[in-house]
Amino acid sequence: MNHRVIEAAPPPERFARGWHCLGLADTYKDGKPHAVEAFGTKLVVFQGEGGGLSVLNGYCPHMGGDLTQGTVKGDAIACPFHDWRWGGDGKCAGIPYAKRVPRGARTLAWPTLERNQQLYVWNDPEGNPPPEGVTIPEIAGAGSPEWSNWTWNTMRVDGSHCREIVDNVVDMAHFFYIHYALPTYFKNVFEGHVATQYYEGVSRDDAYLGFVPGTENQKIAQRSEAAYHGPSYMIDYLWNEAEGTTVETVLINCHYPIGRNAFMLQWGVIVKKFPGMDDATADAMAAQVAEGVGLGFMQDVEIWKSKAPIDNPLLCDQDGPVYQLRRWYEQFYVDAAEVAPEMTDRFEFEIDTARAVQVWEQEVAANVEAGISYSMIPKSMRAG
């Protein structure tokens, strides 16, 4: 008898080429060096007196001192071992006890971008700067008085390659089975370095998602436009409508690789204020959404912890385009010169959701009948 055999190549040796978010920029602006374990090494992030944030290799090229334990002096980071100074551009900015700096003394500096109140670093195994047009778009609500402040959460995931979370982009069915959502419309577009998911759905009568403040059993219509801009940074614009009120949310779902089999998952939320809403209430609303998103990620992590990596998933017609997504994702793991047209050519895939919606509605009705109710958010955490 023929049976399907799961295939899985080991995770890639290299780390994806692209912009990676390291979190909210303000967290790094306290005049101290910060350690970030990423890309199989340790980075030092610091703010020089010029105000800009810099990211350097965490270890000093002199004798390997740990720069994250150093001190910011002027516009440079000073090594705790022998006080060599390193500027944000990677150049040695001085050796107080030496007559002169060795010619060409330079450490690895990572290109940075501060935008949307967040800090991004550019990773490229080939060492090239980001090409024209490959950037992180501006988010209009970020920093706007009409929106809340960012929430920011992180979760370290060990034992999984970060491609697992990227698979979510096309995985319509898991939104029902893992996240208690009920997708009714689902479409993907991959093009260039961007992968988009268009999603519409409704809340379930057998589950309370908590994305909109209010009672447990109100109907919520959800719409989302989520796009990965490069390998690791997704901006998700969400509209949740209940009883004529729409909550507008921007959700960041991003990560950076720590090692070959570990990554830091991060998420941040801003919500648009209702007319007359004060800052504290808006921030509390964002926190409530972030809480729900966090619980959602915990549900994903539960699956990842025990699932097998799989390169040859067996798909049905109601599954999204997993293979085409992975073909798109592959572009970030090959040299720039090796990026094949099929990795970046436009591809669209719209799922026929009719059958799934019918079956899911029946399942929800049966749950309601049986008195089963799922809650993403423990009662104690619910606002209002």
Next chain:
Amino acid sequence: MRPVDCRACGVRVLVEKRSLPHTSVQWPTGAAAACAEFAPRVAAGRATALIPHCAALRASIEQAVRDGSLEVPADV
């Protein structure tokens, strides 16, 4: 996948429909950058992946279904 030509700009894409609501479209290299509907948004610096579809192409695909040049398997 079957070729379908956009009646507005002539671009030839490959289309598969496993049912009426399902659509899979593979664009050839460079074609999206040449799409007249996408052009203003591209010029405004927006990534074309953030445009769900080209309406003219969608209409062309629907027309191909109607005239039978793009077959859709019967729903079972």
